[in-house]
Amino acid sequence: MNRHPRIAPSLLSADFAHLGDEVEAVIEAGADLIHFDVMDNHYVPNLSVGPMVCEAIRPHCMRDGLPVPIDVHLMARPVDALIPLFAQAGASIISFHPEASEHVHRTVRLIRSLGVKAGLVLNPATPLHWLDHVLDELDLVLLMSVNPGFGGQTFIDGVLPKIESVRRRIDASGRDVWLEVDGGINAGNACRAVDAGADTLVAGSAVFGNKDYRAAIAAIRDAAPLRLARQA
Ligand code: DX5
Numbered sequence: 001m002n003r004h005p006r007i008a009p010s011l012l013s014a015d016f017a018h019l020g021d022e023v024e025a026v027i028e029a030g031a032d033l034i035h036f037d038v039m040d041n042h043y044v045p046n047l048s049v050g051p052m053v054c055e056a057i058r059p060h061c062m063r064d065g066l067p068v069p070i071d072v073h074l075m076a077r078p079v080d081a082l083i084p085l086f087a088q089a090g091a092s093i094i095s096f097h098p099e100a101s102e103h104v105h106r107t108v109r110l111i112r113s114l115g116v117k118a119g120l121v122l123n124p125a126t127p128l129h130w131l132d133h134v135l136d137e138l139d140l141v142l143l144m145s146v147n148p149g150f151g152g153q154t155f156i157d158g159v160l161p162k163i164e165s166v167r168r169r170i171d172a173s174g175r176d177v178w179l180e181v182d183g184g185i186n187a188g189n190a191c192r193a194v195d196a197g198a199d200t201l202v203a204g205s206a207v208f209g210n211k212d213y214r215a216a217i218a219a220i221r222d223a224a225p226l227r228l229a230r231q232a
């Protein structure tokens with residue numbers, strides 16, 4: 001396992017007029033995943049990008065001839081019709097919010113049936129009971145540390161105990177489920193998120209708001225070494 005958390009730069013804060021170049025630049029700078037935020041002006045008040053843009057960046061998501069995973073975060077309702085489109089467009093992971101699906105278990109199965117990793121996203125006020133009967137079929141839990149819809153918001157400290165709870169549940173499950181945290185992450189608070197149990201950190205403004213992407217990614221990653229217990 002990595003000694004440091006995976007870093008997933010969020011393209012929401014990238015220069016959309018040069019998206020392919022931005023993707024290549026953050027991969028060159030050390031990004032482990034490319035976080036792709038999909039907003040529908042319905043589940044969240046903002047509107048962003050869809051499967052055509054995911055497909056357009058796919059050829060740019062390469063390092064040393066190997067694909068860098070695209071981590072699609074659906075902030076859209078309903079979700080099921082979008083899932084085959086993003087699978088076709090090259091998503092490696094698709095995460096959705098339980099409130100946005102009529103049948104959460106069916107949506108998880110749909111994602112995995114297409115050969116894509118499935119994630120469930122919980123907002124700051126969304127209770128953990130959504131995990132009770134699907135954790136065994138998830139590849140990733142994504143905990144929001146801001147309310148979804150916008151980049152550049154402030155990390156909500158109240159999410160830290162929630163990260164600890166989910167870490168305990170994942171460890172008890174014995175399965176390799178990633179625990180990703182999204183929203184307001186920077187080099188100053190990454191350590192607290194990782195200490196609480198996160199192994200994957202999304203960072204939008206903290207990466208793209210810095211002229212030196214390599215330094216920005218390194219600052220977040222190096223601020224937050226994973227605890228030894230989780231490196232076994
Ligand atoms: C918020 C998005 C996040 C956001 C992160 O709704 O899901 O991925 O882009 O951006 P920062 O790191 O700036 O909070």
Ligand code: ZN
Pocket residue numbers: 010035036037073182202
């Ligand atoms: Zn996101």
